[in-house]
Amino acid sequence: MVNPVLFIVVPLGLAFAIPLLKYISKKIIRFVPALAFLFNLIFALRLIPVVMDHQVHVQIGGFIPPLGINLVAGPVGMLFVVLIALVGFLVSIYAFHPIKEKDEDRYHILYMLQLTGATGVVLTGDIFNLFVFFEILCLASYSLVAYLGNRAGIESAVKYLIQGSLGSGLILIGIGLLYGQFGTLNMADIAGRIHSVQSISVYVPLVLFITGFGVEAALFPLNAWLPDAHSSAPSTISAVLSGIAIEVGLYAVLRVVFTLFGITHMMGLFLLLGVLTLLIGELCAFSQDNIKRMLAFSSIGQIGLLVFAFSLASTLGIAGGFFQLISHTLGKALLFLAAGYMIAHTGSMEIASFQGMGKRMPFTSLAFTIGAFSMVGLPPFMGFPGKFMILKAALHDGQMLTLILLVFILIATVIEGAYFFRVVQVLYFAGEDLPDRERAPVAFSRFVPMFLFTGLIIVLGIYPSLITDLLDASALELLDRPDFIKSIIP
Amino acid sequence: MRKLISIILLGMVATGLFMSISQIPFGEPGERIGDHFINQGVNETGATNIVAAVVVSYRGFDTLGEVSVLFTAAMGLGAVIGLVRRKKTHTPIEPASLIVYTGCRFLFPVILLVGTYIVIHGHLTPGGGFQGGAVIASAFLLMYLGCRGKRIRENLSRGLESLGGLLFILLGVTGLVIGRDFLFSFLPEGEAGNLISAGIIPLIYMAVGLKVGSELTGIIDHLIEDTDELPE
Numbered sequence: 212m213v214n215p216v217l218f219i220v221v222p223l224g225l226a227f228a229i230p231l232l233k234y235i236s237k238k239i240i241r242f243v244p245a246l247a248f249l250f251n252l253i254f255a256l257r258l259i260p261v262v263m264d265h266q267v268h269v270q271i272g273g274f275i276p277p278l279g280i281n282l283v284a285g286p287v288g289m290l291f292v293v294l295i296a297l298v299g300f301l302v303s304i305y306a307f308h309p310i311k312e313k314d315e316d317r318y319h320i321l322y323m324l325q326l327t328g329a330t331g332v333v334l335t336g337d338i339f340n341l342f343v344f345f346e347i348l349c350l351a352s353y354s355l356v357a358y359l360g361n362r363a364g365i366e367s368a369v370k371y372l373i374q375g376s377l378g379s380g381l382i383l384i385g386i387g388l389l390y391g392q393f394g395t396l397n398m399a400d401i402a403g404r405i406h407s408v409q410s411i412s413v414y415v416p417l418v419l420f421i422t423g424f425g426v427e428a429a430l431f432p433l434n435a436w437l438p439d440a441h442s443s444a445p446s447t448i449s450a451v452l453s454g455i456a457i458e459v460g461l462y463a464v465l466r467v468v469f470t471l472f473g474i475t476h477m478m479g480l481f482l483l484l485g486v487l488t489l490l491i492g493e494l495c496a497f498s499q500d501n502i503k504r505m506l507a508f509s510s511i512g513q514i515g516l517l518v519f520a521f522s523l524a525s526t527l528g529i530a531g532g533f534f535q536l537i538s539h540t541l542g543k544a545l546l547f548l549a550a551g552y553m554i555a556h557t558g559s560m561e562i563a564s565f566q567g568m569g570k571r572m573p574f575t576s577l578a579f580t581i582g583a584f585s586m587v588g589l590p591p592f593m594g595f596p597g598k599f600m601i602l603k604a605a606l607h608d609g610q611m612l613t614l615i616l617l618v619f620i621l622i623a624t625v626i627e628g629a630y631f632f633r634v635v636q637v638l639y640f641a642g643e644d645l646p647d648r649e650r651a652p653v654a655f656s657r658f659v660p661m662f663l664f665t666g667l668i669i670v671l672g673i674y675p676s677l678i679t680d681l682l683d684a685s686a687l688e689l690l691d692r693p694d695f696i697k698s699i700i701p
Numbered sequence: 702m703r704k705l706i707s708i709i710l711l712g713m714v715a716t717g718l719f720m721s722i723s724q725i726p727f728g729e730p731g732e733r734i735g736d737h738f739i740n741q742g743v744n745e746t747g748a749t750n751i752v753a754a755v756v757v758s759y760r761g762f763d764t765l766g767e768v769s770v771l772f773t774a775a776m777g778l779g780a781v782i783g784l785v786r787r788k789k790t791h792t793p794i795e796p797a798s799l800i801v802y803t804g805c806r807f808l809f810p811v812i813l814l815v816g817t818y819i820v821i822h823g824h825l826t827p828g829g830g831f832q833g834g835a836v837i838a839s840a841f842l843l844m845y846l847g848c849r850g851k852r853i854r855e856n857l858s859r860g861l862e863s864l865g866g867l868l869f870i871l872l873g874v875t876g877l878v879i880g881r882d883f884l885f886s887f888l889p890e891g892e893a894g895n896l897i898s899a900g901i902i903p904l905i906y907m908a909v910g911l912k913v914g915s916e917l918t919g920i921i922d923h924l925i926e927d928t929d930e931l932p933e
Contacts, residue, residue, distance in 0.1 A: 227867050234856075
């Protein structure tokens with residue numbers, strides 16, 4: 212069994228080593244990220260059966276948890292580690308062909324640091340350590356958004372930087388308040404004591420955490436940075452931002468709400484917030500002409516749906532939420548990669564410029580179409596079981612508020628269908644009268660990740676039972692708080 | 702109206718923060734973990750500087766994270782500033798006056814020495830890798846001001862930066878290799894107060910000092926370059 216700390220240390224060490232490897236050969240550095248995340252993927256998958264049986268706890272530096280920092284590799288953590296490694300590996304194949312001629316090494320270093328930060332956030336059991344890794348994730352994201360070096364990129368990176376830093380500041384204040392009251396930074400230790408003080412004095416840190424992490428998780432009033440940042444970043448980075456970064460932000464919110472604070476009574480508010488985020492995201496996406504902005508707004512909508520599912524706070528709802536989260540990660544990464552490849556050929560992000568792509572780039576168009584269908588929730592793709600599980604959980608919940616909100620979710624899905632079908636229609640059926648242009652050349656490194664993402668979306672759409680055990684275990688980890696605390700602080 | 706809402710919201714946040722802070726006992730003993738660090742820190746880690754014991758030993762993983770945060774910031778800055786095209790024609794550099802020039806040349810080795818001292822004695826006296834590294838970088842800043850036109854070799858600073866990071870990670874992984882935890886202090890603690898004591902803390906601080914010093918120098922070097930208009 213591999214020590215889970217290596218999932219953080221190996222990519223970090225390789226990122227540190229890239230400037231030295233550059234002396235040996237400039238060519239090999241582009242393969243380093245793929246190597247690191249392939250390592251993570253293989254060993255994380257092998258660790259999954261172990262964590263299904265029992266959580267794996269790792270001490271660092273040889274000190275027992277409340278004194279030192281610990282890592283908690285439970286089902287939730289490992290689910291995210293596998294997802295990050297999978298997306299990290301496939302997207303890094305896409306970058307075998309350089310994104311930009313200059314500064315290639317910095318791109319790979321920042322890319323690896325970004326995903327290392329994400330891995331650290333989901334594995335750590337210490338709230339301050341979580342903040343440190345969250346900072347690595349955010350800082351790398353800010354600079355990668357500006358990587359292309361055009362005005363739009365730098366402007367949106369600055370917007371992202373300002374909002375993100377404000378959020379980080381709030382988180383740090385929240386951590387300070389908690390440390391002052393409990394004298395400890397270990398999440399399980401704090402969780403075990405949180406109900407021993409007046410609720411008002413933990414209410415403020417809770418609000419600070421939700422606001423701070425909510426910026427990265429793109430919850431409704433805090434997501435103004437997202438459409439600009441996701442649309443002006445390089446396509447590989449858009450895929451990672453949409454597929455990993457906001458999900459990790461959401462993970463932090465979940466960990467804080469469910470595990471750290473053990474909140475059970477304000478779920479109505481979160482349900483409402485989720486549906487609001489969903490409706491606004493989908494409505495904005497509907498009115499976009501720019502394909503990447505459309506996808507970015509669609510991510511906001513999907514996050515809303517996830518918040519709704521998790522706020523049901525039932526095993527069914529949370530398992531459904533995790534399924535939809537994986538489905539969104541794979542689908543949105545595929546959509547951004549496919550859209551990026553088409554943009555590279557047309558030189559324009561306007562949806563209208565994609566006329567006749569179905570003939571010129573048949574495989575990319577097909578991949579985009581499958582991603583879009585999965586997003587909308589059509590069988591046999593992965594979005595269908597995801598949305599179906601959330602629907603079932605909401606009906607099972609049966610409260611009046613949930614049922615009313617469910618109507619809005621269905622309306623939002625119809626809107627989502629409308630704008631995705633519009634793109635698919637442009638790809639295949641518009642511009643029949645255009646002169647036949649020859650097919651675009653095939654780049655191997657671009658096709659492999661798209662092919663694999665497509666394959667995963669179809670396989671998991673047909674056999675959702677492949678992962679449902681892991682998802683149920685993850686839901687249980689979030690809901691069974693006393694067990695989580697007892698396993699770390701006996 | 703908007704101002705009124707802002708004021709009300711601000712008042713709510715301030716009240717909440719006040720009520721939360723008023724719960725916190727200041728300066729009283731009895732914080733379990735803080736007390737443990739103060740009473741047992743020297744015994745358990747061998748470092749007389751308790752801050753170093755906490756930062757490098759108990760919470761060494763955070764320090765690795767912080768080093769990576771700085772590394773990310775330096776890389777990000779390089780990537781963003783590197784986007785801007787260098788000016789073809791450099792404006793002629795006005796040389797510094799004799800006093801500044803001589804002063805810089807005199808102070809440069811002294812500052813380097815002080816920085817190195819702070820790094821190496823991090824486990825004994827206040828200071829450590831971050832602080833010492835910053836002092837070392839300030840020596841290079843002074844050189845840029847005094848001996849204008851001289852530049853550090855970018856490749857060298859980036860190489861040292863990498864070496865520092867790798868050294869930190871290797872020290873951590875050694876703990877795993879000998880069958881203990883990551884960042885486990887595998888060297889004897891020695892006698893507290895001696896230069897060679899406190900297990901791996903001085904070694905980690907040297908790695909951090911190397912990394913922080915070369916990183917901050919690199920940042921200064923980037924920021925000092927002439928910049929041109931952004932490309933559209």
